[in-house]
Amino acid sequence: MLLAPAEARPRPAVPLRAGLVCALLAGVLLVLVVAEWGPLMALDRAVADGLHRRAVADPGLTHVNRVLTDWVWDPWTMRALLAVVVAVLLWRGERLLPVWVAATSGLGTAVQQGLKAAVDRDRPQWPDPVDSAGYAAFPSGHALSVTVAFGLLGWLLALHGAGRRTRTAVLAIGAVSALGVGFTRLFLGVHWFSDVMGGWLTGVAIVTLSAAAHERWALKRRG
Secondary structure, three states, X not given: OOOOOHHHOXXXXXXXXXXXXXHHHHHHHHHHHHOOOHHHHHHHHHHHHHHHHHHHHOHHHHHHHHHHHHHHOOHHXXXXXXXXXXXXXXXXXXXXXXXXXXXXXXXXXXXXXXXXXXXXXXXXXXXXXXXXXOOOOOOOHXXXXXXXXXXXXXXXXXXXXXXXXXXXXXHHHHHHXXXXXXXXXXXXXXXXXXXXXXXXXXXXXXXXXXXXXXXXXXXXXXX
């Protein structure tokens, strides 16, 4: 088993400070997006235009990106991964932790949908689109979902005392997945760069603040 007994759980490795910093950065980015700050809008357009030209010119690479974004790193794939994690925790006799994981995942979805509705940002529009996506653009739900899923998985491994190699491998896969899904959304022309950044920052903030809240609860319970 990768997970150690409950008695061996260390305190979560992710500090509250990281969550607050990411939440602050996500808030600043949100304000800049809503205000349509010129330099950020210019960066978004430059990145989108450059990648779209490549996507149109390389149908094979575009197909690979569609497979990755629609199947490997799709939000429903990430929810399924967390559902398996919750099932494993329940099988091990855990009670609060699976609820905590499910609630954090649900919170991520709620925050994502709430921000999309509030900002109501248009997605990039192309005369020759290579893919399509519905609903508002900011933040990227794919980027947020992957970040939350692998962030929670890494936190759980640390919480249960998993070995360094296991944690490093999972975090490496998570980092590649987060960066990878962000690239696919940009390459396929369905998100702006700031949408992806918003998804990453919001996802990290949700996971780290949830971990910090769990740590505080655990300390109160032991005290």
